[in-house]
Amino acid sequence: MNREILTIGHLARQTGTKVETIRFYEKNGLLPEPSRTDGNYRAYEQEHLDRLSFIRRARDLGFSLDQVRTLLMLADDRSQSCAAVDAVARERRNEVERKISDLIALKGELDRIIDRCECGIVADCRIIESLSTAGS
Amino acid sequence: MNREILTIGHLARQTGTKVETIRFYEKNGLLPEPSRTDGNYRAYEQEHLDRLSFIRRARDLGFSLDQVRTLLMLADDRSQSCAAVDAVARERRNEVERKISDLIALKGELDRIIDRCECGIVADCRIIESLSTAGS
DNA sequence: CTTGACCCTGTAGTTACTACAGGGTCTATC
DNA sequence: GATAGACCCTGTAGTAACTACAGGGTCAAG
Known part of the structure; x- marks a missing residue:
């Protein structure tokens, strides 16, 4: 005490x-x-x-912070089922998984445009070109 | 035209x-x-x-937006070397790589605490416990 | 001449803090 | 008892990159 x-x-x-x-x-x-x-x-x-x-x-x-607020509320009610807690945690895990795959795709894009760069002058720069034109 | x-x-x-x-x-x-x-x-x-x-x-x-501003400036000077462009793109790729590994570590943590959940009542909830106590 | 779609400026809201400005309090030392 | 320095207080404004209004003006069609 x-x-x-x-x-x-x-x-x-x-x-x-x-x-x-x-x-x-x-x-x-x-x-x-x-x-x-x-x-x-x-x-x-x-x-x-x-x-x-x-x-x-x-x-x-x-x-x-919203999720934390929810978790705190849930944690305070000691006799409740912890299913809701589990749901918040799983939601967070989903967010993280989604973000990871988004970023991996992004990295692929960046790899692709960086690999094309032969580092001459800007007029011939493949990175600038990739940003200037659509799609590929 | x-x-x-x-x-x-x-x-x-x-x-x-x-x-x-x-x-x-x-x-x-x-x-x-x-x-x-x-x-x-x-x-x-x-x-x-x-x-x-x-x-x-x-x-x-x-x-x-800061990086975009830089890229635009660089793109405008067509006769310059595109090394600076390359540097900005590589910096961005590094950021993405760092973020990916951070998130993968995070997901590991979340997996660990979620797996321990046996979905009883909050008083026994392993997720709440993980958040309430340090380290493991 | 009115309706509705579009445009204008400017300000405030979002997330999760962080950084002041402009004060008051507490403790130690002289 | 005065003063320095570390700490605390409230309240506001700043960060990134928008988004969403409020309160107006413009323009084309019917």
Whole structure:
């Protein structure tokens, strides 16, 4: 039962988050408003730190803030089925898979136009040509 | 020698660009300001259409507006070496490659946490657990 | 002469922060 | 008790690359 009070700077250092970002999460309803000290400083407790860590890990996995908000809501309701959690995670995985195949296609395109370049002058540049004309 | 006058709507339809986006490109120096009709409508010519097509193709390949600006500048100087063009394209390819490997790593992480899910209740959810605790 | 499609400028919204500006607080040291 | 420096506060504006209005003007057809 750790009831030490943490400043926003502590949270920032312990999670590798900028102070402004923590305030941003609060303003956007991801992190609950903590109580304040006499000097109006935010006074955080362990649960805030846990929640912030959760947010940061989810963000590192590329979940959008909206998805994180959903995950937090779901996580708070401990007795609910975790099917909804699973759905959010699978949705995120789909997004990542789609992005990967998009980027692989893109890289193919770039390979193709870069390979054609013989590095003469711009007038003969195959890269410029590829960008200037449609299709192939 | 095609000297027909095109409205912004024509350019938009022919390149699949929103009208607002064309104005945005103009304001940001990617597309030169065209002359105006008596009614103050933008009056484009073929070269504007070509330039806009170039911009759209480059954007489709994921070049940033800054990179597109550079490419346009380079493309305009027809007698210059195209080494600089090549460099921009290779830089873009590097970005794409980096992003692909980042996303593949991410997908691995997501696979790992999703696979552990046995879809019971949230209290036992492995996905939530993964997000709540560090490292593994 | 009115309707509807088109055009104009300018501003605000999107995502997820980041970076100030312009202040107040706290702690240590002289 | 004064002062320096580290920290905190609010609020606004900036980033990328658009997109979406609001509130107007223009133009062609009927």
